[in-house]
Amino acid sequence: MATRREALRMIGLASGTTLIGALVGKRELVAADKKGNDASELSWSYTKLDPIACAERAYPGYYKGGCCYGVFEGIIGELRKQVGFPYTMMPTELFTYGEGGVAGTASLCGTLNGASAAVFLIAGGVEKEKKEKAFEIIRELYNWYEQEALPNYRPMKPKYEIKTSISKSPLCHASISRWCKATGFKSFSNERSERCGWLTASTAKYAVELLNKHSEMAFEAAHHLSSEVKTCRSCHDKGGIVENTRTMMDCGGCHFTGKTKHIKI
Amino acid sequence: MATRREALRMIGLASGTTLIGALVGKRELVAADKKGNDASELSWSYTKLDPIACAERAYPGYYKGGCCYGVFEGIIGELRKQVGFPYTMMPTELFTYGEGGVAGTASLCGTLNGASAAVFLIAGGVEKEKKEKAFEIIRELYNWYEQEALPNYRPMKPKYEIKTSISKSPLCHASISRWCKATGFKSFSNERSERCGWLTASTAKYAVELLNKHSEMAFEAAHHLSSEVKTCRSCHDKGGIVENTRTMMDCGGCHFTGKTKHIKI
Numbered sequence: 014m015a016t017r018r019e020a021l022r023m024i025g026l027a028s029g030t031t032l033i034g035a036l037v038g039k040r041e042l043v044a045a046d047k048k049g050n051d052a053s054e055l056s057w058s059y060t061k062l063d064p065i066a067c068a069e070r071a072y073p074g075y076y077k078g079g080c081c082y083g084v085f086e087g088i089i090g091e092l093r094k095q096v097g098f099p100y101t102m103m104p105t106e107l108f109t110y111g112e113g114g115v116a117g118t119a120s121l122c123g124t125l126n127g128a129s130a131a132v133f134l135i136a137g138g139v140e141k142e143k144k145e146k147a148f149e150i151i152r153e154l155y156n157w158y159e160q161e162a163l164p165n166y167r168p169m170k171p172k173y174e175i176k177t178s179i180s181k182s183p184l185c186h187a188s189i190s191r192w193c194k195a196t197g198f199k200s201f202s203n204e205r206s207e208r209c210g211w212l213t214a215s216t217a218k219y220a221v222e223l224l225n226k227h228s229e230m231a232f233e234a235a236h237h238l239s240s241e242v243k244t245c246r247s248c249h250d251k252g253g254i255v256e257n258t259r260t261m262m263d264c265g266g267c268h269f270t271g272k273t274k275h276i277k278i
Numbered sequence: 279m280a281t282r283r284e285a286l287r288m289i290g291l292a293s294g295t296t297l298i299g300a301l302v303g304k305r306e307l308v309a310a311d312k313k314g315n316d317a318s319e320l321s322w323s324y325t326k327l328d329p330i331a332c333a334e335r336a337y338p339g340y341y342k343g344g345c346c347y348g349v350f351e352g353i354i355g356e357l358r359k360q361v362g363f364p365y366t367m368m369p370t371e372l373f374t375y376g377e378g379g380v381a382g383t384a385s386l387c388g389t390l391n392g393a394s395a396a397v398f399l400i401a402g403g404v405e406k407e408k409k410e411k412a413f414e415i416i417r418e419l420y421n422w423y424e425q426e427a428l429p430n431y432r433p434m435k436p437k438y439e440i441k442t443s444i445s446k447s448p449l450c451h452a453s454i455s456r457w458c459k460a461t462g463f464k465s466f467s468n469e470r471s472e473r474c475g476w477l478t479a480s481t482a483k484y485a486v487e488l489l490n491k492h493s494e495m496a497f498e499a500a501h502h503l504s505s506e507v508k509t510c511r512s513c514h515d516k517g518g519i520v521e522n523t524r525t526m527m528d529c530g531g532c533h534f535t536g537k538t539k540h541i542k543i
Contacts (some may be wrong), residue, residue: 052369078404102367104317109409110398116416119525120448121386133375139343144374151381183385184449186525199521200514249465256464260384260451267532 055099059135061225062091064218071217072168075210081111081123083210087217088131088224103134114185122185124209124216128154132220136227149234150223152261155183156236157219159263164211166218173207182266241265320364324400326490327356329483336482337433340475346376346388348475352482353396353489368399379450387450389474389481393419397485401492414499415488417526420448421501422484424528429476431483438472447531506530 071087078086085108093100108130110116111123129151137147162177178195180188189200189209198204226232238246238261245264248255336352343351350373358365373395375381376388394416402412427442443460445453454465454474463469491497503511503526510529513520 052367053371055369057369102317103369104320104322104399106318106404107395107399107402109404110394110402110412110416112413113524115386115391115394116398116413116420116526117524118417118420118448118527119523120420120527121380121391126380126386126391129375129380130372133381134369134372137372137375139371139374147375148381151375152383155381155383155385183383186523186527190523193522200524201516201521251466256466257458258384258451258455259378259382259465261381262383262385262451 055102057092057099057134058096059092059224059228060095061228062088062095062221064221064225067091067221068166068214068218069169072210072214075213078106078109079112079123080209080213081115081127082106082108083213084124084127084217084220085131087213088128088221089134091221092135119186119189120184122158122180122183122188122212124213125155125158125183128216128220132224135224146227146232150220150227150232153223153232153234153236154216154220155261156234156238158183158188158216159266160236164208164215166211166215168211168214171207171211173204175204175208175211180266181263183262184266187266239263239265320367322364322399323361324357324489324493325360326493327353327360327486329486329490332356332486333431333479333483334434337475337479340478343371343374344377344388345474345478346380346392347371347373348478349389349392349482349485350396352478353393353486354399356486357400384451384454385449387423387445387448387453387477389478390419390423390448393481393485397489400489411492411497415492415497418488418497418499418501419481419485420526421499421503423448423453423481424531425501429473429480431476431480433476433479436472436476438469440469440473440476445531446528448527449531452531504528504530 067087070090071083074083074086074090077083082105086105089100089103089105093103108127111121111126114120114122115126132150132154133147135147136150137143159181160179162179164175164177167175176196178188178192180191182188182191189205192198192208193200193205196204196208198208223232242261242264245268246260247253249258249260250256251259332352335355336348339348339351339355342348347370351370354365354368354370358368373392376386376391379385379387380391397415397419398412401415402408424446425444427444429440429442432440441461443453443457445456447453447456454470457463457473458465458470461469461473463473488497507527507529510533511525512518514523515521515525
């Protein structure tokens with residue numbers, strides 16, 4: 014009878030680029046097989062992706078599994094196609110959970126949540142240096158989302174034409190409210206839904222542009238916290254006289270709008 | 279030369295409960311192997327978990343990879359131990375991305391983000407019925423988080439003793455600010471960090487209690503949106519006269535606190 018190693022090689026020879034074949038080719042897994050957590054040994058290698066292809070995969074993804082799934086699948090689905098294993102093993106549908114700001118609660122915009130997960134899977138790691146680099150990319154995504162007029166990508170076959178708005182916040186409900194105010198559409202209109210589809214495509218596209226830059230060691234943040242946010246943080250964040258919170262969100266998106274003043278909560 | 283199927287069987291015979299052996303035993307994967315997305319065919323079966331064991335796995339997880347990873351690993355790590363494949367293939371470290379409200383931006387609390395992902399992986403699916411059931415569980419987690427005095431689980435070997443606060447919000451920075459106000463500690467103190475470690479354990483524990491109920495077909499929400507939130511939603515959410523947002527968050531956690539009034543933003 015063949016040894017296990019021989020049998021593994023047989024499958025590898027017989028299976029081309031299929032899942033099992035790819036598994037067999039992974040030294041990491043052979044090592045990890047002896048431990049409890051096989052997945053922590055996997056290598057999520059990146060190859061430069063076409064941002065338009067990712068956007069066009071993300072857009073129908075929105076209508077299948079929501080904003081968070083749409084972005085995650087837009088990026089990871091392209092890597093499944095281009096790289097194969099281990100992306101073939103990633104259940105992208107898990108990210109359906111982020112729909113409508115997580116299960117419809119309208120907290121964190123699902124496009125940012127899904128994009129952040131994809132960026133971290135590719136660029137991040139538990140080691141401090143990798144983690145911080147991925148976090149820098151994610152923060153650039155947040156600042157872009159808060160500061161740019163979005164959506165800024167028009168899918169090739171849209172259902173409606175969609176106008177833009179500036180969200181000033183990474184939160185689903187705030188982002189939607191600002192778009193409704195800018196365009197006059199209701200929050201449960203088909204147009205608003207389509208807007209979130211375009212936003213899903215736009216965020217996947219921008220995240221991949223950043224990942225492509227990162228893969229060339231050329232990533233630099235193009236969007237930064239405003240001077241107003243820096244002023245807030247100088248008292249309220251780490252080392253400040255109050256030091257009673259932490260944030261890298263745009264404070265002005267929620268606080269001190271309209272007639273409200275700088276008060277204690 | 280052995281056929282691929284024979285070779286697969288050989289490995290299965292030789293490898294016991296290891297990854298490759300488990301893979302071989304999965305009819306889903308043999309089928310999925312012929313398609314593009316193998317992972318969408320996986321079955322994430324659940325066995326009732328010990329909530330304390332999950333909490334005790336989540337707490338050190340917080341100090342390794344942050345709040346979001348801590349909760350996700352607290353639950354999925356126990357399933358990796360109890361069930362094995364396919365949980366052995368889930369790279370739980372991915373959820374490090376949710377640390378500090380996603381990459382330190384302090385938007386969505388990572389404990390809720392990680393718990394929501396774990397709940398959806400186990401209880402959810404793309405099909406409407408499964409999705410809605412998982413979303414109900416996630417919303418219960420949100421309401422619990424916003425309304426209860428937390429953290430309500432004390433790890434067996436804590437670094438400090440920690441007092442509780444009510445967050446009134448699922449957001450990292452709001453939750454932290456309320457805890458700082460309630461206890462007098464600064465937001466970057468060791469005690470605040472420990473508080474988030476306890477919160478990681480508390481959220482993993484409660485999520486698993488809900489999943490255990492769900493596995494017995496006995497899940498019922500114990501926390502509900504307040505009458506104040508329902509009043510807000512009656513005008514601003516689906517079907518309301520304004521219909522300019524969507525949310526299932528506690529509106530009062532951010533809006534109309536202190537001296538602020540009901541104004542247009």
